[in-house]
Amino acid sequence: MTQAFDIVVLGGGTGGYIAAIRAAQLGKSVAIVERDKLGGTCLHRGCIPSKALLRSAEVYATMLESERYGIQAESVRLHFPGVQARKQGIVEQMHKGIQFLMKKHNIQVVYGNGRLLSPSIFSPRTGSVSVEQEDGEIVTLVPEKLIIATGSRPKSLPGLETDGHAIWNSDDALGMEELPQSIVIVGGGVIGVEWASMLNDFGVQVTVVEYSDRLLPAEDSDISRELERLLRKRGVQVITDARLLTETVQKEEGAVKLQIERKGELQQLQADKMMVCVGREANVEDIGLHNTDVKITNGFIQVNEFMQTAESHIYAIGDVSGGLQLAHVAGHEGIMAVEHSAGQTPRPFPHHEVPRCVYTRPEVASIGWTERQAVDRGYEVKIGRVPFAAVGKAVVYGESDGFVKVIADKKTNDILGVHMIGPHATDFISEAALAQVLDATPWEVGQTIHPHPTLSEALGEAMLAVDGGSFAI
Helix, strand or coil: CEEEEEEEEECCEHHHHHHHHHHHHCCCCEEEEECCCCEHHHHHCCHHHHHHHHHHHHHHHHHHCHHHHCCCCCCCCCCHHHHHHHHHHHHHHHHHHHHHHHHHCCCEEEECEEEEECCCCCCCCCCEEEEECCCCCEEEEEEEEEEECCCEEECCECCECCCCCCEECHHHHHCCCCCCCEEEEECCCHHHHHHHHHHHHCCCEEEEECCCCCCCCCCCHHHHHHHHHHHHHCCCEEECCEEEEEEEEEEECCEEEEEEEECCEEEEEEECEEEECCCEEECCCCCCHHHCCCCEECCEECCCCCCECCCCCEEECHHHHCCCCCHHHHHHHHHHHHHHHCCCCCCCCCHHHCCEEECCCCEEEEEECCHHHHHHCCCCEEEEEEEHHHCHHHHHHCCCCCEEEEEEECCCCCEEEEEEEECCHHHHHHHHHHHHHCCCCHHHHHHCCCCCCCCCHHHHHHHHHCCCCCCCC
């Protein structure tokens, strides 16, 4: 069976289904090829289920400390099967929502393994997509434009494969039926520290091993230091500047033993489980790229500023294209790719204008350059910094750790970066993102009236503090 479409999207994750919806809004005929479930990694193995678990962990931690708020709660117990059931219910609810959107926009969803085919008599210019369905039937889709949105998967360490039992990746951890007593997390990036924070709140003894000299090495160093301090305060063991010796990993009697090397010395670690969080790699295998002129560099598909590959009718978006591996980035890239393929002129967005969020306790959120990045690029910077302890709402919440840091250019007064660690930081980083899009100055954001008492006052005060005008410090 052969069907023709204006646009075919290979992959139904966040980037893929948003691209499909945008194409339908522009009046295009659209099909999505999905080998598993619509929503992809974000909905089923990433953003949504992990944040559901993090929320349960946060509530549990708050209830254990309820006396701080004048509330005596006896016999607070964690029922982990209930936590997992809530997580799965949220995922299923969101999944149904995406399925509804596909029907609403008349987008055809074809389930199966899709592979790109070379041009033929049926598709002499663009080639086609062969979809092998579960029952063995082959469906051929002929697109005018093709968007590859096949996403990514957890990366393994050379010589160390995860087994889903003693050694986990983030996918495995989401499906755990019971909590371990202890765990070693290899990797102190975003995924690693989120799991460390969550499992610590659930009562697990957590050790984080990070190869870099600090946690969250892509974030501002002040943020990294504060997060490490707060995790240590909660009892998380953090070991930075350390290298895992994969050949030493042993699984025996319900435990994992391993050695790390730090500053020339060996250290033995042992825990019930080990979790590997060392990044993600693109799903570029077995999708027929060898039948095209699409180029791959360092495991990712090469694209231009409009997400266009070496073949002008083929686009690649999201994790598979090698940019920031964030769901909201994939969605915006999908919109941009569709609009460009339709002859419009979308605005390419530089990656330093993308808000980044880490859902630890407290949360981390940032946009723009770190202080080091700004200095390395030749900027003469001025800094505004306000602690959440100076903000009434944070004190009322009982979550006054952390701060907001604003980096600005001394010469032009442009905002170069905003970095936050504190309660609900991910909820108001968008104000800083809007400020960058509008090219606002710290003074302009500071002059914007922030209601009192709110957590957003911390951002407004930090903007004023750039020029010494804060009323909070």
